[in-house]
Structure formats: structure tokens, C-alpha cells
Amino acid sequence: MLSFASVFSLVLVTAAIGVQAETHTVHFTNNCGFGTPTLIQGGRVLSTGGDFTSNGPLTAAIAYLQTGSCGFNGEGCTLVETTLVNPTSPGSGSSTDLSLIPPHAFSVTSGFGYFNGCNGAGADCTNANCPTAFHNSNDNSVQVACQADNVNLAITFCD
Template structure:
């Protein structure tokens, strides 16, 4: 009985791992300056230009081009708010800031590409 319960638990764990979706956020900096930066909702740096992989969801993250004048969470700079409720990441551009590099997002197959100065 214990052996079959353990087998069922192992199978359930394996299936959960197979069903977990992995998403990736990519950066493309065409500005020739600055560092693409991704921070979580608490301000912890998740990426400084490299691809960022995550499982499940990401809520309240911000992406911005750090040129030296941005605060640690993108204050005083254009930011892209990134959210994912499990269906794949999407982003919304912040408004009300001047001197924005032309940022855009492109979502495809659960991945998100953030382009600066396109």
C-alpha cells in the first residue's frame, strides 16, 4: 500500500513538472547606450540585459533602460510594466515621462521581447 501511494505521488509530481510552463523575457537594446534592466515588484534586479526565464507567473515587474539617470526601480525613466497571470507575459508602457527611448514589446508563444530604440 505504501509503495503504490509513493508511486502515485511520484507520478503526480512528474506530471506537475511537465505541465509547468516556462516563459522567457528577452531584451534587444538598439540604442547603443544603457543597460536593459528588469526588476521585480520589490525592486530586486532580475536581469541586466540577459534573457530572464521564469515558471508560472510574474506580477508587477518593471523593465527600463538604465542610462545612469534612472532610480533603482526605473524611477525618472520610461518603464514597461510586466505582468503574467499564467497565460504568458505582457507589458504596458508607462506614461507621463519624457525622453523615452522608443520601447516596444512583442509577445509570442509565451515569450516576451522588449526592444529599446526600435
């Protein structure tokens, strides 16, 4: 049988864990006047323009502006790739990048920036030659990392 002190301690630990639950929000701004912001993870559409909040890590998600000419996985369009996760060791946190690796191609000006941590860290792509995007799988220097807990991501099109 548990004592009052044991039950009280368990309640405190449970409350502390609940307060520290991991969450991440992806926010879209579409200044293009056309298209639908799209967020996909594992073949599932998570958002078509509204804020999406994950209760836990958001891993291997992609985002793009569906202009009518993009494939389901953003083929033919500028792609934002992201993993938002609280770091468990140095260098193991969030990472986001822009991709123009074929079959992806420049479609509209696209950019991203972290908020609620790592503010100011991000990248923009304004043309097909943008140096801040992957053009081949070896362009690892274009990944933008963030080592803050519960960081959020703002994605903007046509800004």
C-alpha cells in the same frame, strides 16, 4: 503502508505536475548602442540585459533602458510594466503596458511583444505622445493582455 499501485500513481501525478510547471522568460534587445536594459521586481534587479526566466509567475515587474539618467524605478524614462502569469480563469492571465505617467517620461523608443503564445500582441512607443502608453492612470485601454500559459515577453529598445 502504501501499495506499489499507490506509489506508482503518486510518481505519475508528481511527474505530470513537474512537466506543467509555470515559467516565463523576458528577453531584451537593445539596438540603441548605449544604455543597460534593466528588469526590476519588488526593489530587486532581476536582469541587466540577459534573459530572465521566472519559475512561476512574474508579477509587478518593470523594465527600462538605464541611460544614466533614469531613477532606480525608471523615473525619467520610458517604462514597461508587466505581469506574466498563467490564467486561472478568463481574463486573469498576463498583462503588459508602456508607461509615461510622471515621474516617467519618454527617453528612447521602446516596445514589447509576447512570444510562445499571443504572438504579434504588443505595443511600441516612438515618441512622447505615443497613444500606446499610459499618460495617466485612467488609460486602461493601452494594456495588452495575453491568456496563454507560459507566455514570454520580448522587450526592444531603439527599433
